[in-house]
Every structure is written in C-alpha cells, then in structure tokens.
Amino acid sequence: MSKKGVYYTLGSIGIVATLMFGFGVFQNVQANNKLQVQNKALKKDLANAKSEYKKKVSDVDAKAYQEAINSKDETVKSIATHNGDYAIVNNIADKFFKTYFSWKDTKTYLARSTELLSEGVITSSLANDKNTFDSGKDSTGNDYIKTTGIKSSFDSADAYLAEDMGSTINALVKVVNTASYKSGNSGEATHYYQITYDRNSKEITAVKLVLTV
C-alpha cells in the first residue's frame, strides 16, 4: 500500500472509532442523567415516607396514650400520665412565652396580657398581675422600652414537670429569648420560670421568675 493509502486507512479508522466513542459518550450522558432523575425521585419518596412515619407516630401515640392512661398496669399508666402532663405543660408554656417574649415597642409590650387573656392562655387575675405584666416604666416613670428601644423575640420554651397537685400542675420552664436594643446591642438570654397550670380551666394561673442565667 502506498503511504497515502496507509494515511487514509488510519484516518478512516480514527473517524469510525470517534463515531463509536461519540455514541458511547451520548449513552453515558443519558445514563448519568437518568441516574440523577431517579435519585431526585427517590429523595422525594424518602421525604414522603418520613412524613408518613411522623403522621403514623402521632396517630398511634395518641391512641396508645389514651389506652395507656386507662390501663390497669400501673407502670403503663404512670408513664402515660407523666408524658401526657408533660405534653400539656409544654404546649401551654410554648403559647404563653411565645407572646410574653415577643414585643417590638411599648404598644406591643403592653398588649401582651390582653392578647394572652383573649387567647385563653391565662386567667384574668394573672393578666392584671403587675409583677408579671409591668407597665414598661421604671421607678421614675420613665418608659424604658422607648428609651432603650429594647425589643424581644422568642426562641424556645421547654417545660419540665415539677409538682402534680391534682387540679393544678407546677412546671419549671426554660425560656430562651433574644433581646436587641436601639444601640445595636443584642443578646440571647435564658430564664427559668415556674408556672402553675389549672387542669380544669386549662389556663396558666401563676408565673414566677426563678432564675436568669
């Protein structure tokens, strides 16, 4: 074969191989895309499965605790009662402190008691308690909310069962809030409160600050 013939043969083999590789590349890309699509769909399935699980847990728990609370087995009954009460105080503490630690000015600060009262979270005597809901003024009559520009946002409340006194429950509540000032300063603070919850009226009857750390 002439040199020319060899060159053309080699060149042609190259072109054919290129075409084959090219097809291969096309297939690879398609396969990879398919994998990605499949993966995305699976992630969605997983998320669905998880929310399905969560729903089942809450449904089952509700039924199981209902059954357990009437159980003849003292162990089962005690756990259900304890955890049931725990859920109750956490629920009410969350509602109370979410409002109690959220204000942006004097007006919203002073509106907290009426809001909590109208939501049925607290008794009217607690709404009128000056230790729990102060006037926002210091001893000289100065509006310190306005002066300092202090605002507060609620972060979290975790309640723990302290005493079960039959018709009322005492709980210790750990509350975290973030306060910010006109000056630009801001900071997180943790407070411990003791709250008293009335089982019959389903309201908080007393709140006392135990500790700020």
Next chain:
Amino acid sequence: MSENKGLAFAVAGFSLVIIAGFLFFTTNNNAKAKTVKLDVKTTQRDIDRVHNNTKAYTVESVLAKMKSKQTNVNSEINELTSKIKTNIYELYSVKTQVAYDDMQSKLKKDLGTTFADKLIELDKPNVSQSGIPQFTYAKASNVQVAYDKLDLDDDEMNVYVTVDYTTPEISTAGSGKEATTITNNGQDFFALTFNTKNKSLNLVEYKEGVKRNV
C-alpha cells in the same frame, strides 16, 4: 501534495479519536456518577427502613415498650423528689461541723457522688478565728424538683432542681460605723440526669442564681 493531505487526514482522525476516547472514559462511570449511584442505593435502603418502621409502629408496640420500661414513673419521681428535698433542706440548715461531716456519706448514698460532692463543696464552712464554722447557707426556704418526659427509647431522664436559700447573718462592721448584720437570699440551680434503670443520679450542671439583699 496529496500525500500531505493524507497525513493531515490521519492526524485529524487520530486527534479526534483521542478527544472522543477521553470524553468517553470521563463520562463512563465517573466519580460523580459513582456518587449518585451510591446515593441512590442508600436512599433506597433508607426508604425501606422508614417503611418498615412505619409498619412496625403500632399501638401494641408502644404499649409493649411502656410495659418493658418496668418503671412506675410516679413512684420513682415521688421517691427521688423526697430524697432530694429532705437532703437539701437538711444540709442547707446544718449548723455544726459534726453535723456537716456526718451528712456526707448519707448524701452520697441518696443522691450519688457527683451531686453530693457539689452540695458538700457549696456548703463548705469557713472557720473563723473564733473557731466557729461559718456555713454558706442558713436555710433552704424552697426546693423544687422538675422532671423531663420519660423517653421510651432511653433510660436517662433530665431532672432540674432549684433551691431558694437564705445566707447566715453577715456582719458589715465598718470602721467607725455601727456594726449591722444582713442576710442574703439566693438561688441554686442544678441540672441532673436520672437513670431509671439503675437508679443513678448524676450532676450535669450547676448554676448560681442571683443573690439579693433582704
């Protein structure tokens, strides 16, 4: 001239095949594809696991778990609360070195070593020149013990203790001024864990509350 053309053709074909080959091998089962494949596998396994858990979570299984705890939370809590309260009220009102020393072994037995050690350290007396021990606390006026929920998958339970106390009278004799005495009110806060299985109590955190003059 046509020989040069042929050479150029061969070189072109050769270059193209190198590029195409390179592309083929980089797209074939590359690192990214491998990661995705692995991800698909684990996700599939996770889905199966969640489905199985969902199927297995029944009223019966929850009740069985409660039963298997063999813990009467109510009596556990009452017993522990009374132990904590009795010991704290007693220790915080201790007046003599002998009583203070005597309490230590009981504290350790009732409340576990870590909590007992902290309490003993907190009330450690200063011995004045007169030889009379001065204790940190005069009296605990209120002790509260609060409990977390009982986790069915865990034997540890968080316990929180708050103590309102008063200090002994402290003399504030200043030079030339008449001596007066004051007492302070204060609060102690303890975070503990209680193991409902082996009944052990462990101190996690101690915080001193705000002291106020009375």
